[in-house]
Amino acid sequence: MKAMILAAGKGERMRPLTLTTPKPLIEVHGNPLIVHHILNLKAAGIEDIVINVSWLAEKIVSSLKDGRQFGVNITYSQEPTPLETAGGIRQALPLLISANGALTGNNEQPFIVVNGDIYTDFNFATLRNMKLKHAAHVVLADNPPHHPEGDFCLTDGWLNNTGDNRLTFCGISLLSRKIIEDYDPQEQKLGPLIRAAADKGQVSAEHHRGIWHDIGTPERLQTAINSTKQNL
Secondary structure (H helix, E strand, C coil): CEEEEECCCCCHHHCCHHHCCCHHHCEECCEEHHHHHHHHHHHCCCCEEEEEECCCHHHHHHHHCCCHHHCCEEEEEECCCCCCHHHHHHHHHHHHHCCCCCCCCCCCCCEEEEECCEEECCCCHHHHCCCCCCCEEEEEECCCCCCCCCCEEEECCEEECCCCCEEEEEEEEEECHHHHHCCCCCCCCHHHHHHHHHHCCCEEEEECCCCEEECCCHHHHHHHHHHHCCCC
């Protein structure tokens, strides 16, 4: 199984820090956010990783190189200007579903996608061992203070767009080739594709109750640093 880390965004809400440092290279507890993901993926037995890059791309590439220092193989999907999340995944799809970068054949192996600007202790082995027979599986968390309304509902292991007891999308998912390939989402976010698939009963989900922080602003970065000190 392969994984993709989304790392192409400008991180505008983190300025001025992100004027010179890509958000995935911001450090929490001694490692950049993206390195935490790489190490966690490696620990779960996932060694083939695709990273999309655009803003300050050369800094990410020069820091991570080909991944050998982490025991993984990193391939980069270059975006001249940052695409939306679904567009970035669609561009990288040939790298995710084949060994030679060709979008051909009938490879139905799903792949993991994780946002490069989150901090979490999620165990990716749960996704690696999953037999996905539908469009997607997503990971949800308790609603953080900055997003109290949540995104989705979880009912008997399936994702719903409506209902009570809403939870927040973690930025972690296991995707089928079909959910991305059947659309032309070059300027589209991933969220609408997941919502459309959920309406068809094609998205399963789980509730992660461990550490999870969305590092979207300097204040949230500090919250992550302060709160996780108590858990490490």
